Amino acid sequence: MEAELSPGPGPGCERPQLRAGGRDPSALRAEAPWLSAQGSGPRAAPVTVPAPPQGPSMGGGFAGLEFALPQEPQAADLGTPGTWAGAAGLPTPSVHIPVPGQRSPPGKARLDEVLAAAALTSLSTSPLYLGTSAVSFSPEPDLEPWREALAQPTDSYSSSSGDWVWDQASDQSSPSTPSPPLPPEAAHFLFGEPTQRKRKVSWGSPGRVDSSAAPDTHPVAQSAVQVVFQCLWKSCGKVLRTASAIQRHIRLVHLGRRAEPEHSDGEEDFYYTELDIGVDMLTNGLSSLAPTSPEAPVPPAFPHLDLPSLLRPLALPLPPLLSSAVPPKTCHGDHAHHAGEATGGSWEQVSGHSGEERSPSCSSPQGCLAPVHVDPQPTEGQATAPALPSKLGASLRKPRGDAKKCRKVYGTDHRDLWCTACRWKKACQRFLD
């Protein structure tokens, strides 16, 4: 893993990592439990990247996570592109997938195993096929961030760049290092609960509670959580797989800064969010296509998981069926609300909402996937949206957003950390509703 240990934002590190990133880098450990199991192969090249000393610096810390991409030559025997590469014989049993996690030596794979693998593979990779151009990121925000994100080589798994790549299959991150109990909590931690954020992050204070550290003490089994980072910049929705990548993206594309992390003041941190994505579904889906809720119109759809739709929900957890009625807004919003309600409990109350996309850190994998199938075609579907908006528009004031605002997050004593809008008593631009 040439984890591109991008130079951690040196001083920038000082900045409390509020974002997901705040969590101990280890928490983000890319290795999916099962993946690692399989991918690590005999040499047990653990994906686990010891959190670099640089502390909370996402840049550095995460960079290290760039992911241990299973680059197993042998994987080839499966005939599946890139994916499952790491599947070559692994000592470690796959904890998450009942599927033949350990492949026998090359060429020895049994038929069933192969099939299973193939299934998984297709599943996990199919989305990737949607996009083909290899574009890490365009110089400027594109209107089709998703696509962009997708536009990665299929074998992206091995992509050393670490930039993005949605290999859900391989990525079920299960932080080997303890990290806060995920889904709901993470959500709060990240966006929903200002207090926590506030508390844990002691700005510049020596004893900086490295938000990540503490939480990381629990052994977490969030097997199903995959972490991706989404750009929150307006009209951008780029999703990258690593914090460093997203930071870079933001720096370059949106902030117009140079790529050197050293120069980073950490501002990028505010423009992206971490999304936890349940992935179990995928695996489960394979082994047993009847996940938890049969009623869910979604399950069957597995096969066509298309990345875009898959990702979109992250940002905009549109409920499966209702989605069409919802405006496309991709980047901000209280989507979580909708999601929660709509899903009717699938993913019960996703994290309060938390303005920033708390992407539904769905408590249940299903919740996460549900939206996937649904094609929130609202893309242009403004038509439907009007009802509510119009009203809002009419109303003089915007309904007060619940999202954290700079004031809340940083406190009045750190006014200097507020976004300018907040400083000017304008609508917060950092924590958009």
Added chain:
DNA sequence: TCTGCCGGGTT
């Protein structure tokens, strides 16, 4: 009372 932010003023 606190908070978010509109509306409008000043630089």
Added chain:
DNA sequence: AACCCGGCAGA
């Protein structure tokens, strides 16, 4: 345009 703030209104 950047900046500031009085004051309103929701919580």
